[in-house]
Amino acid sequence: MSDAPLIEVKDLGVRLNTSRGPAQAVRGVNFALRRGETLGLVGESGCGKSVTALALMGLLPESAVISGSIRLDGAELIGLPDAAYCKLRGNRISMIFQEPMTALNPMHTIGHQVAEPLRRHTGVSAAEAQLEAIALLDRVGLPDAAKRVDAYPHQFSGGQRQRITVAMALACQPDVLIADEPTTALDVTIQGQILDLIAGLVEERGMSMILISHDLGVIAENVDRMMVMYGGTVVESGATDAVFARMGHPYTQGLFRARPRLGARKGTRLKTIAGTVPELADLPAGCTFADRCAIVEARCRAALPAVVDVGAAHGVRCIRTDVSMGAGGSSA
Amino acid sequence: MSAPLTASAATSAIAPGARPVTGFWRRALRHRSFVLGAVLSLIVLGAALLSLVWTPWSATDIDIASKLRPPSAAHWLGTDVLGRDIVSLLLVGARSTIMVGVIAVGIGLSFGVCLGLIAAARKGWTEELIMRMSDFTFAFPAVLSAIMLAAVAGPGMVTSITAIGIFQIPTFVRVTRGSANAIWAREFVLAARAAGKGSFRITIEHVLPNILSILIVQATIQFALAILAEAALSYLGLGTQPPQPSWGRMLNDAQTLLFQSPMLAVYPGAAIAIAVLGLNLLGDGLRDLLDPRLARER
Numbered sequence: 001m002s003d004a005p006l007i008e009v010k011d012l013g014v015r016l017n018t019s020r021g022p023a024q025a026v027r028g029v030n031f032a033l034r035r036g037e038t039l040g041l042v043g044e045s046g047c048g049k050s051v052t053a054l055a056l057m058g059l060l061p062e063s064a065v066i067s068g069s070i071r072l073d074g075a076e077l078i079g080l081p082d083a084a085y086c087k088l089r090g091n092r093i094s095m096i097f098q099e100p101m102t103a104l105n106p107m108h109t110i111g112h113q114v115a116e117p118l119r120r121h122t123g124v125s126a127a128e129a130q131l132e133a134i135a136l137l138d139r140v141g142l143p144d145a146a147k148r149v150d151a152y153p154h155q156f157s158g159g160q161r162q163r164i165t166v167a168m169a170l171a172c173q174p175d176v177l178i179a180d181e182p183t184t185a186l187d188v189t190i191q192g193q194i195l196d197l198i199a200g201l202v203e204e205r206g207m208s209m210i211l212i213s214h215d216l217g218v219i220a221e222n223v224d225r226m227m228v229m230y231g232g233t234v235v236e237s238g239a240t241d242a243v244f245a246r247m248g249h250p251y252t253q254g255l256f257r258a259r260p261r262l263g264a265r266k267g268t269r270l271k272t273i274a275g276t277v278p279e280l281a282d283l284p285a286g287c288t289f290a291d292r293c294a295i296v297e298a299r300c301r302a303a304l305p306a307v308v309d310v311g312a313a314h315g316v317r318c319i320r321t322d323v324s325m326g327a328g329g330s331s332a
Numbered sequence: 333m334s335a336p337l338t339a340s341a342a343t344s345a346i347a348p349g350a351r352p353v354t355g356f357w358r359r360a361l362r363h364r365s366f367v368l369g370a371v372l373s374l375i376v377l378g379a380a381l382l383s384l385v386w387t388p389w390s391a392t393d394i395d396i397a398s399k400l401r402p403p404s405a406a407h408w409l410g411t412d413v414l415g416r417d418i419v420s421l422l423l424v425g426a427r428s429t430i431m432v433g434v435i436a437v438g439i440g441l442s443f444g445v446c447l448g449l450i451a452a453a454r455k456g457w458t459e460e461l462i463m464r465m466s467d468f469t470f471a472f473p474a475v476l477s478a479i480m481l482a483a484v485a486g487p488g489m490v491t492s493i494t495a496i497g498i499f500q501i502p503t504f505v506r507v508t509r510g511s512a513n514a515i516w517a518r519e520f521v522l523a524a525r526a527a528g529k530g531s532f533r534i535t536i537e538h539v540l541p542n543i544l545s546i547l548i549v550q551a552t553i554q555f556a557l558a559i560l561a562e563a564a565l566s567y568l569g570l571g572t573q574p575p576q577p578s579w580g581r582m583l584n585d586a587q588t589l590l591f592q593s594p595m596l597a598v599y600p601g602a603a604i605a606i607a608v609l610g611l612n613l614l615g616d617g618l619r620d621l622l623d624p625r626l627a628r629e630r
Contacts, residue, residue, distance in 0.1 A: 045512075083530065090528035090529075094527075097519055097522065098519075105524070107521075120527070
């Protein structure tokens, strides 16, 4: 298609009303995604990954205040009436959820649930939708799809159910697929299969994908570009290779060091990042990572640092990249 | 994929136990409490239907000369203080009982479930308004609202049905809203929204089927309560009016003769117990049978 971005997010901000008062869950998120591109969102729990995804889907609670702009093919999505958004969801933007055990309605057959978006958005007959659902279930690798199309979700394993939710999300051939931790709840062996399946389908259908994960390994293997989020802001973004080659933000570096490694000597302690994620309800004024950063300075706490370009389309939201990316700073 | 598809599609038609409809009756007949409940409920229903075409004696004819007779070939369960045949009274009484129960629960169910579903789907001030209104209604006991209604419309069956029905609405609102809210919080509802469904469709396709079993069980309990409420209202003279027989009236007529003819209280009491027990067992059985997750175990 053209070079124009399929999805363009500018200065996205989300304020949620929590029991502890308003919380700025997401601020200043910018990215653009072209057709066929894949983007990874990585970060700890509560860093704003899922809120960003829900904002794209228009599924935030009604009390949430959204600012900035989300454009799909040039059309603004923020402020779109719900009826119009319903026509996009499941049709042009789809989402896969974390928990396959609860993402399917226990009262309906899987065939019905996969066929449902088709009937809804494309207006095909029930019989055609059923056939298409069988084909989809077959494509996502559900054994005996035609025989099991009338079975209920409880009759499947977690991995099979996630295959079914993938079939549901892809039923209408969406332009954008948002996968929110699609393998977190699954066995490691199944994780790889599901990710390969999703990657294969994304390539086959020329979709764009936003993959959300807290697992750097998953991100490294599955997406072209990545964004690291912390405390509701994007602290580092760039091509996956470039970011892994030269990590600029102390948080990204900490995240990388904290991953468990195969072959490490027995008794070797896992590295951790000291401290905890700040409460979104009372974020510090300056850099959100300041309280846990090893190279923090007074000016880090003064104001939210601007994004510094450290390479081609590789940005880091840190004012101390000279230190963090200097000798011995990157990886470890 | 089309070639293997058609082959396995043919075999899927005879795959056992996968469809809820085909296997339903087979499973139902194996479910003990469902069968027992169904039998007891059918006895009550059968008695009511039978009374439309035949009763051993007229249920309203008074024959003082043969009052308080013990069971005999002519009067199988004897006669009451006015000489009416007990069997005939029980048969016709079943009719009143079922009518009051069905209509009152129907009123409570239809209004209560609609309001409860709206409250859960809309949230915000709509939910507040519905819940506060139902609290308000709930604050008046059925007896009190029946007295108020009777003062306006006059006592009678319609008054008691309406009062019991209105009294049941808040219970259904609460049960519906509570269980619907739990469903709304489930991830498959989020997934359904992500698939582009509006709140009306989600309510009909996802919320309602998932709370149906709870509503069925609640409806059977409410049916039993309606029968008891009708008896209470009849005692106060606000329910079924003489000469129309009802189990509640029989029970209260028997109260003054409790030491003289205790069996007069036992018969309608047993009838009420059979109806209430049957309905509860039926509701329990239906709850199990309607849930596909429990389908395998039974």
